[in-house]
Amino acid sequence: MYADTEMAPASATSPPAVSDRLGRPLRDLRLSVTDRCNFRCVYCMPKDVFGPGHAFLPKSAVLSFEELTRVARIFVEQGVEKIRLTGGEPLLRRDLPVLVNMLAQIENLKDLTLTTNGSGLATLAKPLHDAGLHRITVSLDALDDAVFRAMNDVEFPVHRVLNGLDAALESGFAPIKINMVVKRGVNDHQIVPMARHFQGPQFILRYIEYMDVGNTNGWRMDDVVPAGEILSNLGESFDLRQLPPNYPGEVAKRFRHANGGGEIGIISSVSQPFCRSCTRARLSAEGQLYTCLFSSVGHDLKPLLRSGMTDEKITRVIRSLWKDRSDRYSELRSAETTALPKAEMSLLGG
Ligand code: SAM
Numbered sequence: 001m002y003a004d005t006e007m008a009p010a011s012a013t014s015p016p017a018v019s020d021r022l023g024r025p026l027r028d029l030r031l032s033v034t035d036r037c038n039f040r041c042v043y044c045m046p047k048d049v050f051g052p053g054h055a056f057l058p059k060s061a062v063l064s065f066e067e068l069t070r071v072a073r074i075f076v077e078q079g080v081e082k083i084r085l086t087g088g089e090p091l092l093r094r095d096l097p098v099l100v101n102m103l104a105q106i107e108n109l110k111d112l113t114l115t116t117n118g119s120g121l122a123t124l125a126k127p128l129h130d131a132g133l134h135r136i137t138v139s140l141d142a143l144d145d146a147v148f149r150a151m152n153d154v155e156f157p158v159h160r161v162l163n164g165l166d167a168a169l170e171s172g173f174a175p176i177k178i179n180m181v182v183k184r185g186v187n188d189h190q191i192v193p194m195a196r197h198f199q200g201p202q203f204i205l206r207y208i209e210y211m212d213v214g215n216t217n218g219w220r221m222d223d224v225v226p227a228g229e230i231l232s233n234l235g236e237s238f239d240l241r242q243l244p245p246n247y248p249g250e251v252a253k254r255f256r257h258a259n260g261g262g263e264i265g266i267i268s269s270v271s272q273p274f275c276r277s278c279t280r281a282r283l284s285a286e287g288q289l290y291t292c293l294f295s296s297v298g299h300d301l302k303p304l305l306r307s308g309m310t311d312e313k314i315t316r317v318i319r320s321l322w323k324d325r326s327d328r329y330s331e332l333r334s335a336e337t338t339a340l341p342k343a344e345m346s347l348l349g350g
């Protein structure tokens with residue numbers, strides 16, 4: 001079916017969603033607020049590529065808070081229910097709580113969340129919570145300080161992220177999702193210690209298969225620890241029970257500790273792709289709309305936003321781009337697709 005189709009509203013208050021060629025509604029928007037980061041995670045912004053001479057976006061190229069809020073509102077009017085702020089490192093964007101406050105006022109937005117490396121949470125958790133941020137996800141790949149430093153590649157100590165997590169809990173963000181990208185031979189021995197540390201109702205730990213995003217991280221299938229292996233590794237130390245999805249299209253397979261000690265998720269983007277239920281659009285910090293994490297090019301919305309175009313016209317452009325979407329990269333992954341040019345994760349937001 002060519003997907004010029006209006007989906008039924010997800011709830012009584014949702015506007016009708018636009019759906020793509022595979023019948024997938026537009027429900028989630030990831031807004032990248034900066035392409036800069038204070039970490040150089042080996043799987044995302046390797047130092048040899050993102051070195052001191054790297055040209056990041058100039059300030060004038062980055063969407064303003066007003067532009068971000070306007071475009072976010074248009075997306076929500078088209079059925080988006082959840083917005084995640086990302087980057088780069090979103091906490092590096094100056095005055096981020098001001099943006100959060102503006103976004104939090106968008107009518108019908110059900111979920112406003114943020115993914116961060118946690119380095120700035122000790123000071124920003126409370127202002128972000130006060131500004132109306134609903135939830136946070138903190139990326140943390142190891143508890144072992146040496147392993148963590150090797151993965152962030154800027155000698156950032158793990159205790160500062162743990163302090164940030166404490167501040168986030170004190171500010172009222174619970175449960176907090178923890179994202180751990182698992183890379184074979186680098187941090188796979190941290191799978192069980194992480195589960196032990198983040199056991200309990202305050203955290204939801206999610207293991208993420210290392211992905212071939214971008215073209216700079218030297219990804220090899222051999223470096224991926226598949227979900228099944230992560231699970232059997234965990235099974236040796238914990239008694240886990242699978243949970244049903246929270247909602248259709250949830251990307252993580254969820255498990256609970258049988259002893260009531262909280263929840264764990266595994267995101268198997270490589271070994272068991274979930275393209276069929278992918279409802280996410282991504283907007284880069286400079287306003288490029290990507291309909292897949294593995295797209296090579298985006299669709300530039302900035303000239304539309306800066307040329308005085310009406311909301312109606314911008315809405316038509318967004319709807320038409322989504323209707324034309326047929327992406328399912330992970331389902332089609334092969335040696336050939338891995339070698340194709342792709343936008344970097346730090347540009348379009350994870
Ligand atoms: N800087 C923030 C952070 O690290 O949380 C937000 C941006 S980061 C690009 C978003 C997420 O993408 C993080 O959880 C990160 O671990 C994940 N990520 C980055 N590169 C990845 C890769 N090659 N495979 C899997 N996940 C990746």
Ligand code: SF4
Binds near residue numbers: 039088
């Ligand atoms: Fe920065 Fe996040 Fe990428 Fe690490 S994963 S380099 S923290 S953007």
Ligand code: SF4
Binds near residue numbers: 273274276278279328
């Ligand atoms: Fe969605 Fe693209 Fe990832 Fe498939 S590969 S789940 S379409 S972002």
